[in-house]
Amino acid sequence: MGKTQPVMALDDRPMWDSIAEGALKLQKCSGCGAFRYPPGPICAECLSMESEWVAVDGGGNVLSWVVFHRKYFDDFPPPYNAVAVRLDEGPIVMTNLIGDPPEGSWIGHRVQLNYVDHDGRRQHAARIVDAG
Amino acid sequence: MTKGLSNVAAVVGVGQTDWRRDYRDQRGGAPGRLDSPGLAALAFTRALADAGISRDEVDGLIVGPTTPYERMGELLGIDARWGGQADAMLAVIQACMAIKSGLAEVVALVYGNNQRSGKTNYGGSNAAGGASFLSYVYHAPWGFTSQGALYALMFRRYMEETGLTEAQLGEVAVAQRLAASLNPDAIMQTPITVEDYLASEYVCEPLHKLDYCLINDGGVALIIMEAERARKTGRNAVQIHGVGRYDLNTGATSMEPRLTDYYLPAQKKVAAQVFDMAGVGPKDIASAQIYDSFSCHIPLALEGYGYCGAGEAGRFMAEGNIKLGGRLPVNTSGGHLSESYMQGWGHQIEAVRQVRGTGGARQVPDCRFVHYSSDVAGKAVSIIYGK
Incomplete structure (x- = not known):
């Protein structure tokens, strides 16, 4: 079965380094200011190949969520959730919701990224910050 | 007067x-x-026999993604004027393009997949397809894996936005199992009810196990011939009246096109292209064959291609429209959910059988045109088959 591991292409390293430090940075185009996620060598908006790494605030809203009832990885015993979060800066990231889930639908709830230790790796997770 | 790839090949x-x-x-x-x-080879020999032609008439070869091109041609003894590798829907379109441009006249399309006995994984730490689709592997650090999960995530939001219920989604599995119960070749033939569906286990919630395709071994082959030659020599030729394609690539890994518009803009562009090329509209279509790795492809296609209004797919299905005997019987062989998971290849030959009128107990009456559609990972493709 095996454990999860991040895709670590040439452009991914700085993001994971920032996650390890507890403050997610994303790649921002030096040409037009658009964020790139996942990181990559060129801006899909303006085709600039220049970029800088910028810390994001970590606030966002839940776009959708699922609950896994089947085991796919040794480090994720079911049931467990995954949520798609639209960050305030624009990009959509996948993460896990930690803390008490809201009653009913999770969609639209306000979340803040936290940083957790997962099986020897530091990564982000989302916590609900609104009143529901 | 033909338009684009309309009536170029059969x-x-x-x-x-x-x-x-x-x-x-x-x-x-x-x-x-x-x-x-x-x-693939076994399916090819049967397609050849069905066409009533000899292997030596074949001058083009397209193989599916699961078999190597050269080895496949070597095994079948086919030296091709034109060849390649493609998924089911693009294989059909490429065959038409090759024939239209004079690069081939008789193209064999072959697909074989031993995914069950070969233990192919569609999720987990070595998920198939990750080399082609980054979204299949990129979110694994958060335990997010499998194509089923990608569609579960997408469809959860669609359900909330449109009010489509789990019971309405269950109509897909129920309708396709009903069709499969009339198909002697279908793997799953025992009829089910919406209650059975709701009681079945979740795999990736909100999708139940009965929303997922089967995993089985199998092969499919088609022989596609230049239309004029098919008219002269082919028995039971089924025309390809139109094709369309639109790929949403931008934002694919972060799932922007999945989660904001559910790939519907791509389907709408393809609808305009394919219906225009074929000279028909949704009301002319007697049956739809819709790529169903997961049941939720069906309501999205019903809306995307204009078979129902925006947000009305749940009601359309609950009213019995997608069942045999309904307005638009969908996946009349049982599809990926109940007949066989052949990655869209089985849908092509079911479309052919329905137009030929050889569907047996599951035959759709007065079946003049059949619409095939897929939206795998935002790559929307359509083919219209007809008499």
Whole structure:
């Protein structure tokens, strides 16, 4: 079965380094200011190949969520959730919701990224910050 | 006067392997009878026999993504004027393009997949397809994996936005199982109810196990011939009246096109292209064959291609429209959910059978045009088959 591991292409390293430090940075185009996620060598908006790494605030809203009832990885015993979060800066990231889930639908709830230790790796997770 | 690839080529032969028998034997502990090229080869011999032509008439070869091109041609003894590798829907379109441009006249399309006996993983730490689709592997650090999860995530939001209920989604599995119960070649033939569906386990919530495709060994082949030659020599030729394609690539890994518009803009562009090329509209279509790795593809296609209004797919299905005998019977062989998971290849030959009128107990009456559609990972494709 095996454990999860991040895709670590040439452009991914700085993001994971920032996650390890507890403050997610994303790649921002030096040409037009658009964020790139996942990181990559060129801006899909303006085709600039220049970029800088910028810390994001970590606030966002839940776009959708699922609950896994089947085991796919040794480090994720079911049931467990995954949520798609639209960050305030624009990009959509996948993460896990930690803390008490809201009653009913999770969609639209306000979340803040936290940083957790997962099986020897530091990564982000989302916590609900609104009143529901 | 033909338009684009309309009436350029026709399907003159179809073939498939004995997937029901193979599934039963493998469930009983038997090993796979054939490997992927072997399954493709068996289907090819049957398609050739169905076409009533000799192997030596074949001058083009397109193989599916699960078999190597050169080895497949070597096994079948086909030296091709034109060849390549493609998924089911693009293989049909490429065959038409090759024929239109004069690069080939008789193209064999072959597919074999021993995914069950070969233990292909569609999720987990070595998920298939990750080399082609980054979204299949990129979110694994958060345990997010499998194509089923990608569609579960997408469809959860669609359900909330449109009010489509789990029971309404269950109509897909129920309708397709009903069709499969009338198909002697289908793997799953026992009829189910919406109550059975709701009581079945979740795999990736909100999707139940009955929303997921089967995993089985099998092969499919088609012989596609230049239309004029098909008219002269082909028996039971089924015309390809129109094709369309639109790929949403931008934002694919972060799932922007999945989660904001559910790929519907791509389907709408393809609808305009394919219906215009074929000179028909949704009201002319007698049956739809919709790529169903997961049941939720069906409501999205119903809306995307204009068979129902925006947000009305749940009601459209609950009113019985997608069942045999309904307005638009969908996946009349049982599809990926109940007949056989042949990655869209089985849908092509079911479309051909329905137009030929050889659908047996599941035949759709007065079946003049059949619409095939897929939206795998935002790559929307359509083909319209007809008399």
